[in-house]
Amino acid sequence: MAKLIKLFHTSTRYYSGVSGNIKARKYVLTKYFNGEPKKSDFKIVEEELPELKDGEILTEAEYLSVDPYMRAYMIGYKLPTDMIGGQVAKIIESRNEKFPVGKYVVGQFGWRTHTVCNPHKPLNQVFMPTLLLNLGSHPVSLGLGILGMPGNTSYFGLKEICKPKSGETIVITGAAGAVGSHVGQIGKILGCRVIGFAGTDEKCEYLTKELGFDHAFNYKTTNIRDALKEGAPKRVDCYFDNVGGEISSTIMNYMNHYGRVAVCGSISSYNDSILPKVSILQPAIVFKELKVEGFLVNRWINRWEEGINANLNWLDEGKLKYQEKIYHGFDNMVDALIGILKGENTGKAVVKVK
Amino acid sequence: MAKLIKLFHTSTRYYSGVSGNIKARKYVLTKYFNGEPKKSDFKIVEEELPELKDGEILTEAEYLSVDPYMRAYMIGYKLPTDMIGGQVAKIIESRNEKFPVGKYVVGQFGWRTHTVCNPHKPLNQVFMPTLLLNLGSHPVSLGLGILGMPGNTSYFGLKEICKPKSGETIVITGAAGAVGSHVGQIGKILGCRVIGFAGTDEKCEYLTKELGFDHAFNYKTTNIRDALKEGAPKRVDCYFDNVGGEISSTIMNYMNHYGRVAVCGSISSYNDSILPKVSILQPAIVFKELKVEGFLVNRWINRWEEGINANLNWLDEGKLKYQEKIYHGFDNMVDALIGILKGENTGKAVVKVK
Incomplete structure (x- = not known):
């Protein structure tokens, strides 16, 4: 087991060594x-x-x-x-x-x-x-x-929870993040119209110019409903929700009948110690018969390689950027x-x- | 086609007559x-x-x-x-x-x-x-x-959206209404623990004494979280939501992992012209991996008789009261x-x- 190692210590680093000495x-x-x-x-x-x-x-x-x-x-x-x-x-x-x-x-x-x-x-x-x-x-x-947990979150969350069909419209919040930017690209691969919301104009430009999103809006400077009218003239079939918050209520109220919502995160509320209040979702959920499902990616642990390989193939084919x-x-x-x-x-x- | 009819008219009533004359x-x-x-x-x-x-x-x-x-x-x-x-x-x-x-x-x-x-x-x-x-x-x-639309709403909504298993805990809001009171009784037939929230003590007493609910709480006079702790010691697997509102946010935050929510109505907000604000649902939905689905009963129009007959049989067997x-x-x-x-x-x- 013993092997030569270099072991030294600064205020920020440890280098490798044999276990027991490390x-x-x-x-x-x-x-x-x-x-x-x-x-x-x-x-x-x-x-x-x-x-x-x-x-x-x-x-x-x-x-x-x-x-x-x-x-x-x-x-x-x-x-x-x-x-x-x-x-x-x-x-x-x-x-x-x-x-x-x-x-x-x-x-x-x-x-x-x-x-x-x-x-x-x-x-x-x-x-x-x-x-x-x-x-x-x-x-x-x-x-x-892209070839790990966020990649599989994107792959399975979109495919298994949102179940988008070619030609449908997908909206993504937190669209420039690890998951959001990946979900949008899979949406395009699947033949969907993809609209993203992100927090800076630079991010929005990256999403449309580099990643092929159909539209991207800066949620900090745009009226959300106007943006949806512009970006999603046939309304929204799938919503990939990374952020929660009022923007999500607005989007769910703009969905089509039998729309599907994948709730992947609620980053807008994570720093709050008390749950913030937002416009109630139930009227939209019932009258549009929405299916809103939260998920953690480890539910697909037995299909882990499937997701990694799909993303790896798309990456090698130049269809996925990161x-x-x-x-x-x-x-x-x-x-x-x-x-x-x-x-x-x-x-x-x-x-x-x- | 012609047949003898009596036709008369008061300020509030029309009696039958032949079409064309009616x-x-x-x-x-x-x-x-x-x-x-x-x-x-x-x-x-x-x-x-x-x-x-x-x-x-x-x-x-x-x-x-x-x-x-x-x-x-x-x-x-x-x-x-x-x-x-x-x-x-x-x-x-x-x-x-x-x-x-x-x-x-x-x-x-x-x-x-x-x-x-x-x-x-x-x-x-x-x-x-x-x-x-x-x-x-x-x-x-x-x-x-009980043998019509609300009966089928109860039958299909509970069985197909909440999918309760024997031994699980079901919570129902609007529990004394046409649908809520029916859902709770089906829950008991299926071997579940059933907790109802209603708006008067008399309704609660009816639910527990007459209909066999395990617990019923007056939401106007009870702390909801305390009521859930008392009534649902193993937390909540299925929530049949008739009301929306803050009570629903509290209940969803008290659910078990992989809980199912059937959103049947949102009566608490129907008289509001602007959607009221309630505590955000997304954190509970994602971290508990809840499935929240709205439904209108006509999605089961092709199975309509199945529901009517099931309810009729339970009624005839004395298992359903109304x-x-x-x-x-x-x-x-x-x-x-x-x-x-x-x-x-x-x-x-x-x-x-x-």
């Missing part, structure tokens, strides 16, 4: 968020790692994911607790022949630099399985984005989380650990 | 509702009826239905327009051998005393087909209630509509025409 750094949430997350809600602690048992691997994080759900989820945990999240990590030691040293995995390891785990055993919070990355020549960071917002440094995780909750990112936001 | 009285909506409906929103007009053509029947209304949806629907019509609604009527003349004189039909004829129609052809607004009533020894008025609120007189339709929107009724509200 200390991981990790974020522990010590205070419940109140409004926007703050650095003082966390502490960074060191953790000794155990020697590997049979079947286990030691990984070193290269990219950590920051996703809106993190803001919402932590309400449900007893504090203090390790911060949750996906990461792309390199295997630096292995007692599992299917997971050899030098390969990359994507796993739900949380906000930490090093991890010892058995990839076949579920961790506490399984949003996605621990998988070997096999992305061809694509950057490994895509395992957290953009990444890369933050730098393990110590900047909180800034990155604050940033995505503010809408700083176009496409997937990740943190490059070193 | 004048129907009908309600025409002339002003959009503003808040609670008012008599001055309508006018009652006389209408000459045509001679019957082959296949047609002439009917005389015995019971007219008043239902909450009427308040909400009329927004969508160009005024002036005939008022919509179901009725139980006696066939008083017929050129259709399948619909002989003396039999009763249930049809979507609107607020009117006499109607000429071809039962095989859809009317403007088909919420339910025009059907011969065949209720055994039960009162014909049940064709508007109560009717009977208003009297064609001229009192508006008072009846106002009454049900205020929650005056326990069970189905109908107006006996004469």
